[in-house]
Amino acid sequence: MVENRPILNFVTHAVLILGVLFLCFPVWMALVASTHGPDALSKSPIPLWFGGQGWDNYTQLLSAGLPAAGGVPIGMMMLNSLIMALVITFGKIAISIISAYAIVYFRFPFRMAFFWMIFLTLMLPVEVRILPTFDVVTKLGMLNTYAGLTIPLIASATATFLFRQFFLTIPDELVEAARIDRAGPVRFFIDILLPMSRTNIAALFIILFIYGWNQYLWPLLVTTDEALYTVVMGIQRMVNSGESLPVWHFVMGTAVLGMIPPVVVVVAMQKLFVKGLVESEK
Amino acid sequence: MATLNLNALGKTYPGGVTAASDVSAEISDGEFVVLVGPSGCGKSTILRMIAGLETITTGQLDIDGSRVNDREPGERDIAMVFQNYALYPHMSVRKNMEYGLKNEGLPKAQIAERISEAARTLRLEGYLDRKPRQLSGGQRQRVAMGRAIVRQPKVFLFDEPLSNLDAKLRTELRAELKALHHRLGATFIYVTHDQVEAMSLADRIIIMNAGRVEQIGTPMDLYLRPATRFVAEFIGSPSMNMLEGRIGADRASLSFDSAPPLSLRGDLPGVEGQRIALGVRPEHLDLAGDSAGRIDLSVRFVEQLGADTVVHGAVSGAEVPLAVRLAGVQRHETGTVLPLSYAPGNLHLFDADSGRRLEVEAG
Ligand SMILES: Nc1ncnc2c1ncn2[C@@H]1O[C@H](COP(=O)(O)OP(=O)(O)O)[C@@H](O)[C@H]1O
Numbered sequence: 001m002v003e004n005r006p007i008l009n010f011v012t013h014a015v016l017i018l019g020v021l022f023l024c025f026p027v028w029m030a031l032v033a034s035t036h037g038p039d040a041l042s043k044s045p046i047p048l049w050f051g052g053q054g055w056d057n058y059t060q061l062l063s064a065g066l067p068a069a070g071g072v073p074i075g076m077m078m079l080n081s082l083i084m085a086l087v088i089t090f091g092k093i094a095i096s097i098i099s100a101y102a103i104v105y106f107r108f109p110f111r112m113a114f115f116w117m118i119f120l121t122l123m124l125p126v127e128v129r130i131l132p133t134f135d136v137v138t139k140l141g142m143l144n145t146y147a148g149l150t151i152p153l154i155a156s157a158t159a160t161f162l163f164r165q166f167f168l169t170i171p172d173e174l175v176e177a178a179r180i181d182r183a184g185p186v187r188f189f190i191d192i193l194l195p196m197s198r199t200n201i202a203a204l205f206i207i208l209f210i211y212g213w214n215q216y217l218w219p220l221l222v223t224t225d226e227a228l229y230t231v232v233m234g235i236q237r238m239v240n241s242g243e244s245l246p247v248w249h250f251v252m253g254t255a256v257l258g259m260i261p262p263v264v265v266v267v268a269m270q271k272l273f274v275k276g277l278v279e280s281e282k
Numbered sequence: 283m284a285t286l287n288l289n290a291l292g293k294t295y296p297g298g299v300t301a302a303s304d305v306s307a308e309i310s311d312g313e314f315v316v317l318v319g320p321s322g323c324g325k326s327t328i329l330r331m332i333a334g335l336e337t338i339t340t341g342q343l344d345i346d347g348s349r350v351n352d353r354e355p356g357e358r359d360i361a362m363v364f365q366n367y368a369l370y371p372h373m374s375v376r377k378n379m380e381y382g383l384k385n386e387g388l389p390k391a392q393i394a395e396r397i398s399e400a401a402r403t404l405r406l407e408g409y410l411d412r413k414p415r416q417l418s419g420g421q422r423q424r425v426a427m428g429r430a431i432v433r434q435p436k437v438f439l440f441d442e443p444l445s446n447l448d449a450k451l452r453t454e455l456r457a458e459l460k461a462l463h464h465r466l467g468a469t470f471i472y473v474t475h476d477q478v479e480a481m482s483l484a485d486r487i488i489i490m491n492a493g494r495v496e497q498i499g500t501p502m503d504l505y506l507r508p509a510t511r512f513v514a515e516f517i518g519s520p521s522m523n524m525l526e527g528r529i530g531a532d533r534a535s536l537s538f539d540s541a542p543p544l545s546l547r548g549d550l551p552g553v554e555g556q557r558i559a560l561g562v563r564p565e566h567l568d569l570a571g572d573s574a575g576r577i578d579l580s581v582r583f584v585e586q587l588g589a590d591t592v593v594h595g596a597v598s599g600a601e602v603p604l605a606v607r608l609a610g611v612q613r614h615e616t617g618t619v620l621p622l623s624y625a626p627g628n629l630h631l632f633d634a635d636s637g638r639r640l641e642v643e644a645g
C-alpha cells in the first residue's frame with residue numbers, strides 16, 4: 001500500500017524519528033559521558049553535552065589503561081577482541097562450509113548420522129557445556145592461550161545447516177557441467193561453490209563477527225593473564241574494580257571504543273550483502 | 283570425431299527403478315543421432331551413461347573402440363549441453379567457456395583463439411563479458427553450446443537443449459544446431475521428447491519406450507515403416523489412426539465389433555480371427571474419388587491450420603476415432619459424413635497384442 005498523504009507522512013516520520021532517538025540515546029550518553037571528568041557523572045543533573053576531557057580520557061584509555069583494573073591499555077584489549085572475533089568467524093565459516101560440502105556432495109557411510117550429530121550440537125551451546133569444555137581445555141593446557149579462547153567456540157551447527165540448505169538449491173546440472181569440465185572436487189569447491197556462496201558468507205561474517213566480539217562468559221573463564229583480556233571483559237573489570245566508585249567516564253569510553261569494530265564490519269559487509277541480495281543469481 | 287558402440291546398456295537406479303535395459307546401437311563418426319521417446323522412457327539415463335554422469339549397471343560402452351565404462355566424464359572427451367543451461371552463474375560468458383580449457387591446461391593463446399571463434403559462430407561476440415543472468419534464454423543456451431564447442435570434443439551430447447525456449451527461438455536454434463553439426467562434422471547425440479525436433483534434426487533416430495529401444499532408423503524409415511505400433515503412433519502429428527479389429531474369413535477384410543467390415547486389397551497376414559490394428563496416417567487419407575478402399579468419417583470438429591485442415595471424427599457407425607488431414611482450407615460441418623480413400627500401400631498392420639508390425643502381402 002503506497003499512500004501519499006501529508007498528515008500520514010508526518011506521523012510515520014515522527015514515529016520513526018522517535019524510535020531512532022530512543023535507540024540512540026544510550027549511545028549518545030556513552031559518548032557524552034566519555035568526554036567528562038570523573039565527578040560530572042555522579043552529580044545531577046547528568047550532562048547531556050560533550051565535556052572537555054575527551055582527549056585526555058581516550059589517550060589514557062588507549063595507552064595506559066586503568067591502574068585499578070590491571071592497567072591494561074584498551075588498545076591491547078581491542079586487539080585481543082579482534083583476534084578472537086576473527087579467528088572464531090573464519091574458523092566457523094571454514095569448518096561449516098567444508099562440512100556442509102561433504103554432507104551434500106559426497107556419499108560416505110553414515111552420512112546422515114553425521115549430519116544429525118552436527119545438527120544435535122545446536123542444542124549444546126557453550127553455556128550448556130561450559131564445565132566439561134573448561135575441563136577439556138584445562139587438561140589440554142590451553143588456559144590463557146588464544147587457542148583456548150577461540151577453538152571451543154568454533155564448531156557451528158547453525159552455519160553448517162545454512163550452507164547445506166544453500167548447496168541443496170544449486171542444481172545438479174551445475175555439478176555435472178563442472179565434472180565434464182574436468183573440475184575435481186577441490187577445483188569445484190574453490191572455483192564454483194565458494195564464489196557462489198559469497199552472499200551467504202558475507203551474511204554469516206556479520207553475524208559471527210559480532211557473536212565472537214561479544215563473547216563474555218568464556219573469555220572470563222579461560223583467561224587470567226592480563227595480556228589476553230578482551231574489551232568486553234575489560235568493561236566488566238572496570239565497573240567492578242575495587243571499593244572505589246565506578247569510573248564512569250572511562251567505562252563509557254571503553255564501551256564506545258568497543259562498539260567501533262562491529263559497526264565497521266556491519267557497514268563494510270552490508271554493502272556486499274545487499275549487493276548480493278539485489279543481484280540474485282538465477 | 284568418434285564412433286560409439288552401445289552394447290546392451292542397462293541402468294537400474296539404487297532405488298530399484300530400471301530406467302533402461304538392453305539398449306544397443308552403433309553410432310558412426312559424424313552422425314547426428316536423436317534419442318526420442320515420451321518423458322520418463324530413459325532417454326536422459328542413456329545420455330548420462332554415455333557422458334559418464336551415471337554409472338552403467340550392465341553392458342558396455344565403447345568410444346572409438348575402447349571401453350569407457352569406468353572413465354570419468356572429464357576423460358571421455360565428450361561435451362554436454364543441458365536443458366536448463368547449467369552455466370556457472372558467477373562467471374562471465376568468457377569465463378564459462380574458458381573453464382574446461384583451463385582445467386585441461388591449454389595455453390592461454392589457444393584458449394583465446396578458440397573462444398573468439400566460438401563466439402563468432404554463435405553470434406556472442408558482444409556478450410563475452412556479461413554474466414549469464416544478463417542474457418536471454420536463447421543466448422544462454424548458445425553460451426552453453428559455446429562451452430561445448432570450445433572443448434572440441436569427440437562427441438557432443440544434448441539433453442533437451444531447446445525445451446526451455448519459446449517456439450520461435452526453438453525453430454531458430456534448431457537450424458543453428460543443424461548448421462553447427464555440418465560445420466563441425468562431429469558426432470552429435472541429442473535427446474528430445476519432441477518428435478518434430480527429432481525428425482528435423484536426425485540422421486538417425488533411436489526411439490525408446492519404457493526403457494527399451496523400439497526402433498532405430500532414419501526419420502523416413504520410422505515414418506514409412508514403423509516397426510511397432512508405438513513408433514507408428516509416436517511419429518507424425520496428428521498421430522496415426524488405429525483401427526482395431528479381427529481378420530475376416532476372406533483374409534481381405536477387417537471386421538469390427540460394432541461397424542460394418544472394411545474390405546482391403548490384398549491378403550492380410552496372420553490367421554482368421556486374429557486381432558490386429560490397422561494404421562493409416564491422417565495425411566494419407568483423402569476425400570474419395572472412386573479409388574479402392576473406403577472409410578466413412580463422421581465429422582466431429584475441424585482444425586483449420588491454414589496450410590491444411592485436420593478433420594477429426596469417428597468411423598461412421600462405430601466409435602473408432604479417425605482423423606484426416608486435407609490440403610488447403612476446407613469447410614466441413616459437424617455431423618456430415620465424408621467418404622475417404624487411401625492407397626493400400628499406405629496401410630500399416632500391427633499385431634494387436636504384441637504391437638509388432640505385420641507385413642502386408644501385396645496382392
Ligand atoms: N537418479 C534417479 N534415481 C532413481 N530413479 C531415476 C533417477 N533418474 C531417473 N530415474 C527414473 O528413471 C526413469 C527414466 O528417467 P529419465 O532417463 O530421466 O527419462 P527421460 O529423460 O526419458 O524423461 C524415470 O522413471 C525416472 O523416474
Ligand SMILES: [Mg+2]
Nearest residue numbers: 325326327442
Ligand atoms: Mg530427460
